[in-house]
Amino acid sequence: MNKCLFLVLLFVSLSGNAADIKPFPRAKISVEQWQGYFDSVAKEFGETKRVYEEHNLVVFSDDAQRANIAFTTINHPAHPAWVTRYVTQDNESVYVAQIGYFAGEEPPFAKLFKDYAKLNEKVKEHMGLEAWDK
Template sequence: MKYLLSLLFIILLPGTVYGEDLGYAGYNKEGQSVGEKLSELKGDKSFNVYEQGGWTIASSQDGVMYSFTPENHPAHPAYVERRVIEREGAVYIDMSARCGASKAACDDLVRSFQELNKKIIQNMGG
């Protein structure tokens, strides 16, 4: 079985889109804030919320993980949501994020998670 990496980015970032296509279309003021999302997940019994290396992590049994940036992170306040999905024998990681920092800091955050996702897929034999 061949493992594939599929990144679906629904990134809500300030600023405009520049030359590099990281899969998002710019800033969207609508929707839930980073803090509101964290509060919601803390109240959701299907998520385990814990601290790891300064990051706040919320994970569920069904393969959903939110990673919230520490206060000293350049992209703070931000979170990255990843979902492990299996379709027709292939494993995908769908990813979305919300970031309230500068475009450059948010782009760096997205790139770091893209690299992490690639490593995860490689370790799975993909």
């Protein structure tokens, strides 16, 4: 993904509601859980929807949590899966955190998750933030 895309994915947010960052206890979920969460996010944050056909992703923004939720589309090797990236902080540091879920095969999801972790490192370098993976 290019520099402009990761900045858009991380920082463009329009909504005032909040999504559940960790809706399930484990990363491996069912297709029905994936679809239910996608439907919920699409309903709540539909006005923020951005489609990145070249990356086979649909991204929604949650301004309340400074989060972006990137869902794979049917042609993505990790589909069905999503990665949520959000900005969080403790007393002294600000972090780009991420969490993800998959209902398909784990290896393509792991690659997607690692690709986002690399973007987090670029954001960390660019913005002076810490990167943190769950």
